[in-house]
Amino acid sequence: MDQKLYVSSSPHFRSNTTTRRIMLDVIIALLPTTIASCVIFGFRALILVGVCVAGCVLMEYFARKIMKRDTTIGDLSAVVTGLLLALNLPVDINPLIALFGCLVAIVVVKQMFGGIGMNFVNPALAARIVLLVSFPSAMMRWVPAFWYQGADAVTAATPLAAEKGTFSYIDLLLGLHGGSMGEVCAAAILLGGVYLVIRKVISPIIPCVYLGTAALMSLVVGADPLYQLLSGGLLLGAIFMATDYTTSPVTNWGKVIYAVGCGVLTILLRSFSNMPEGVSFSILLMNILTPLIELLTRPRTLGFVKKGAKK
Amino acid sequence: MSELSFPKRPYRTKGGVHVPHHKNTAHTESVEMPIPKTVTIPMSQHIGAPCTPLVKPGDIVDVGQKIAQAQAFVSAPIHASVSGKVKKIEKITMPDGSKQDAIVIESDGEQRISPDIRPPKVESLSDLLTAVRESGLVGLGGAGFPASVKLNIPSDKNVDTLIINVAECEPYITADHREVLENSWDVMSGIHTVKEFLNIHRVIIGIENNKPDAIKALSEIAYNGFDPENEIRVLPLKATYPQGAEKILIKACTGREVPEGGLPSDAGCLVMNTGSVAFIARYLKTGMPLISRRLTVDGSAIKNPQNVIVPIGTPIKDVINFVGGYKEEPKKILMGGPMMGLSLYTDELFIQKQNNAILAFGEKEARLSEPSACIRCGKCVSACPMSLMPLELSNATDRGDLESLKKLHILNCMECGCCSYSCPAKRHLVQNIRLGKQLLNKAKKEQINKGGKK
Numbered sequence: 158m159d160q161k162l163y164v165s166s167s168p169h170f171r172s173n174t175t176t177r178r179i180m181l182d183v184i185i186a187l188l189p190t191t192i193a194s195c196v197i198f199g200f201r202a203l204i205l206v207g208v209c210v211a212g213c214v215l216m217e218y219f220a221r222k223i224m225k226r227d228t229t230i231g232d233l234s235a236v237v238t239g240l241l242l243a244l245n246l247p248v249d250i251n252p253l254i255a256l257f258g259c260l261v262a263i264v265v266v267k268q269m270f271g272g273i274g275m276n277f278v279n280p281a282l283a284a285r286i287v288l289l290v291s292f293p294s295a296m297m298r299w300v301p302a303f304w305y306q307g308a309d310a311v312t313a314a315t316p317l318a319a320e321k322g323t324f325s326y327i328d329l330l331l332g333l334h335g336g337s338m339g340e341v342c343a344a345a346i347l348l349g350g351v352y353l354v355i356r357k358v359i360s361p362i363i364p365c366v367y368l369g370t371a372a373l374m375s376l377v378v379g380a381d382p383l384y385q386l387l388s389g390g391l392l393l394g395a396i397f398m399a400t401d402y403t404t405s406p407v408t409n410w411g412k413v414i415y416a417v418g419c420g421v422l423t424i425l426l427r428s429f430s431n432m433p434e435g436v437s438f439s440i441l442l443m444n445i446l447t448p449l450i451e452l453l454t455r456p457r458t459l460g461f462v463k464k465g466a467k468k
Numbered sequence: 469m470s471e472l473s474f475p476k477r478p479y480r481t482k483g484g485v486h487v488p489h490h491k492n493t494a495h496t497e498s499v500e501m502p503i504p505k506t507v508t509i510p511m512s513q514h515i516g517a518p519c520t521p522l523v524k525p526g527d528i529v530d531v532g533q534k535i536a537q538a539q540a541f542v543s544a545p546i547h548a549s550v551s552g553k554v555k556k557i558e559k560i561t562m563p564d565g566s567k568q569d570a571i572v573i574e575s576d577g578e579q580r581i582s583p584d585i586r587p588p589k590v591e592s593l594s595d596l597l598t599a600v601r602e603s604g605l606v607g608l609g610g611a612g613f614p615a616s617v618k619l620n621i622p623s624d625k626n627v628d629t630l631i632i633n634v635a636e637c638e639p640y641i642t643a644d645h646r647e648v649l650e651n652s653w654d655v656m657s658g659i660h661t662v663k664e665f666l667n668i669h670r671v672i673i674g675i676e677n678n679k680p681d682a683i684k685a686l687s688e689i690a691y692n693g694f695d696p697e698n699e700i701r702v703l704p705l706k707a708t709y710p711q712g713a714e715k716i717l718i719k720a721c722t723g724r725e726v727p728e729g730g731l732p733s734d735a736g737c738l739v740m741n742t743g744s745v746a747f748i749a750r751y752l753k754t755g756m757p758l759i760s761r762r763l764t765v766d767g768s769a770i771k772n773p774q775n776v777i778v779p780i781g782t783p784i785k786d787v788i789n790f791v792g793g794y795k796e797e798p799k800k801i802l803m804g805g806p807m808m809g810l811s812l813y814t815d816e817l818f819i820q821k822q823n824n825a826i827l828a829f830g831e832k833e834a835r836l837s838e839p840s841a842c843i844r845c846g847k848c849v850s851a852c853p854m855s856l857m858p859l860e861l862s863n864a865t866d867r868g869d870l871e872s873l874k875k876l877h878i879l880n881c882m883e884c885g886c887c888s889y890s891c892p893a894k895r896h897l898v899q900n901i902r903l904g905k906q907l908l909n910k911a912k913k914e915q916i917n918k919g920g921k922k
Binding site: 164167168170229232234272275407456462 | 834885
């Protein structure tokens, strides 16, 4: 044998999951939602998605270059961030504002804290909140579904702000109402969620507990649970934002506590704050609590007996 | 203690990963390898103190003759696997990189059996322990713990269960599987011997359910009059890695947990490999010590994968040539399975007692992947059979944070590799955890030294 051998530490086999494959799965899961928003809000939606995705990828590329670090756009996480950011914006927002959102998400929240896996809050959500606070009127100007077919684009109310009885459950499920690009079509979001669970990209714990808690809390505060679940950013948040690996607990019990917190906060904010929507703030707050939750929910290692306890 | 019962189905164990089985050699009869020209027998093929040679260059030895003796308690003597002339005693580099003395014997091809070989007289437990000690048996499942030490259970431990490990959860390896199929009666009579002398009244044979023929073979003997006291059961286990890891197997078979830092006997269990019990049965019949073993030769670079019965000390190269040689340029050669085996730097090393497989892989399987940043997906946490937090352990090691390593129970890690296997970022988690253990042990030693000087 003349050729040299690879010598390495065990294990010598690796599974075929990769970071890129996981991110690709998230993108695939977001496709129904993206397509739905293009159908509901027209060509502008596609342009906004393009601007956000391109903005995030380019900014990640240049931020890493300036920081003299390896290029990481190949892992597709910047594409996911761009896509999620776009889906959290109203369709007729000025693209320059959207680009500012990309800057906040990728450069400030993600890269300045060390890049993928190191950010302490979800980049797309943080960007959305910065935009919401900086450009409140632009961020809350909603156009109705299929506005591009109508003569004039008047603003419309989102289901959470609208008079009772304006929208039926079917309207909510199909997305025939105003709102952020990605949050309107509940059916498409659910489809993506099922795909993620089947592909084992996410565990169903966070979405199920989050939605379950929100439904229960709705009953407590006297709101219609199903209406609450299907409207606003709750589904998109529970399935795609709250399940972000980096900013949610890795332990199973941690996931439960985190999701309960998200659910309780969402309904409290929706019911008692001045904002019509509470998903973004709830998830952001729970993101910040994630390290603590994780510390409190470390699993008991096999064979560990607490001191003093007798078998 | 309550009456011992047999579980209908295995107890729940946590974590684990589904590694492709690749049990290509499960249905091929084992073949006996012809006697090699020379054998090189290292002085340490077990956990514990190395042996001291009893022969010198120029001596003529017979098959089965003791050529090295074990002085320490945790050790096992070594016997000649061929008859012939001792050529030299030299230092060789072992698979793990350490240097060891090894006896090189040039075979005369006669395979003359040593006149000392006769069946041992075993009438009591101490006779059995002496016999097992003299046989040179070490755990044949891979770890190589001297069997006589394992069977010598301290009197303060109440061991009520014997678990026979036929899980064989490592991919490719089928040596135990073939042992069960080809020597079912040896396995069962070995079990009987151990159970009778150690006065154990519950025997659970744990077999992964991907080996239905092995389950059938042993059940047919066990349930047809072999065991009138009705104390032996075959328990099919879930085929996930690492089902055969001692602590996991004990949990699956008895529901008991081995305390952190403890031994199986602390959970009332004695775990033995199938090959080991079958060997005990044969040794009591013939008196022939451990001079050969069955091992699986497989992997993408091997032409005709199969199980081979190989004299201890045979050059690995000879074994591979015997099964038809390489199919493609080997890029990685493993001693043991792909999950926990050692990767070798050359095929010019030698078969040892505890060596259950030689695997050779081509470029595609051997290529190393480049690690990227942790995305905190938590796959390592769900995969860990010991319920540890591999990502935190790895990070704490990077920081050199010994306090956290202790709090995270790093020493409870058994290095099964599930975390590294499942990591999408291809991080070297186990490797880092090993480093962390060393850091912690080194710090402990330093503290003891400091304390001693005061």
